[in-house]
Amino acid sequence: MSDALPTPSEPADSPEGSDGVARRPSPEEGSARGAENKAIKRRAHRKSRFGCKNCKLRRIKCDERKPECLNCRNRQVRCDYLPSSQAAVTTAAPSPAEAVVAPSLFGALNVEDLELMYHWTTSTSATLSSQTSGAIFWRTQVTELALSHHHILHLILSITASHLARFRPQRRDEYVALADHHYATALPVVTAELSHLHQDNCDPVLLSVQLICTFTWARGPQPGEYLAFGEKGRSDWLVMFRGIRTTLETVGYDNFTRSMAPNIRAHAKPLPNVAGTLAYEEPLAELSDYIQYASKPAQLSQNVYAHQVLLECYSNRYGGVDGEYHIVFAWLFRMHEEFLEALQRHQTVPLVIYAHFAVLMNDMESFWYMKGWTTHVLAGIWNILRDEDRVHIRWPVSVVGWIPP
Structure with missing residues (x-):
């Protein structure tokens, strides 16, 4: 038996010399072999434009x-x-x-919806109120109610997706598609619930109607949509906004337990008193004179009422009475149907009064979902009014800082 230890067999690509000792390949052989190996490793990559x-x-x-x-x-x-x-x-x-x-x-996880829910609870819910107590309400009570009423859940996800679309432009199309999907899922359910209001469903229905109004704001100004009126008549947003009043009046305030109704009745901390920062008294007095001589007799009383409520809203906002910026929309909330119908018909005096309301709405542009709406509304009014009537909205136009075309 030989004392020599067995040696492993040499690799096939390590040639031996005649003396049995492995020799190193020449530079020419190494270069050729390297090129051959790269050709083997490189795989063809097929680009396709037919992905889903x-x-x-x-x-x-x-x-x-x-x-x-x-x-x-x-x-x-x-x-x-x-x-x-x-x-x-x-x-x-x-x-x-x-x-x-x-x-x-x-x-089984839907990562997109989980992402939206995360941002709702950590960010978006806090943007719906200027008060800490209001932010807590949206983050906790509304979220809890949404887990039982999925139309609310879809709507808060749609608003959150709109929020992300605003601040993540590189993924805007993706978030807009998600927002539209959740909104389209919720809308038929809310519409059906509105036609069968009762004490058990009034809270979620009221919240959903409010969220629908907010979603319309969050989508940004749309062509022909000016909130209180549309280019071709009634505004879809106004229908839903007036649905808040219908819901409250149909069921009664006392039947709401966890919705916004208790928050409306509660005494929130007033917004900062900014009296004297806007000289609105004289322009609104001139508006009152205009209403008196420009209104048709049959419409004078409703136009005077619209001016009185508007003056009250100005006083509350700049006198440190209101607790939320959104309360300025009490003006539209309290308007008579006859006045709103006149707005839909694009009558001059109601449009001029609405232009003066736009100054109050402009304060709400501190919220991301209201950006651009004030100038959009003023532009819609300006385009409808005749040249001789536009002089009556010069004050709100100058306060907002919009420059007509």
Whole structure:
């Protein structure tokens, strides 16, 4: 038996010399072999422009599997590969190989909605009120009510998605799509509930109507939509806003337990007294004179009432009485139906009065969801009025700082 230890066999790509000793390849051989190895390792990359819309929005690679891609299946969202006839059909269970990549425990999570809920509780809910107590109300009581009434849940997610779209422009399209989806899901339910109001559903219905109004603001100014009137008649926002009054009057304030009604009755800390910062007395006195000589006899009383309530709103805002900026909308809340109908018909005097209300609305532009609405409303009024009537809205135009075209 030989004393020599057995040696491992040499790799196939390590040639031996005649003496059995491995030799180092020449530079020419090494260069050729390196090029050959790189060619083997480099794989062809196929670019595709046929990925599903969800994957394109998220800027991730789509596997283009039919009838739905794996990304959409794992996220439990509707893949646009899926035929419309199968929209309501539950997708097939993933294969064992897929289950290893995406376990069912994580596949059931809707990450987009979890992200929205996180931002609602940590950020967006605090932006709906200027008072700490109001922010706590939206974060706690409203969220708790939303867990039992999913139309509220969809609406707070839609507002949060709009909030993120405003401050994350690189993902704006994705968030706008989420906002529209949640709003479209909630709206039919709220509409149906409005037609069957009772003590058990009045709280969630009232909150949903308020959230719908806020969502309209959050979407930003829309062509032909000027809140109190529309370009072609009644404003969709006004219908919902007046729904707040209808809800309260139909059921009665005392039947609301956890909604905004108790907060309206509560005495909130007044906003800072800013008396003297705006000389509104003389312009509103001139507006009163204008109403007296420009109103038709049948409409004089309702126009005078609109001016009286507007003057009260100015006094409360600049005299340190109001506890929230939103209370200025008490003017529209308290208007008679006849006055609102005149606004929808674009009558001159109501439009001029509404332009003076825009000054109060301008204070609300400290909230992200009101940005741009004041000048948008003034532009809508300016475009409707005749040249000889525009002189009567020069004061609100100058206070807001808008420059007519």
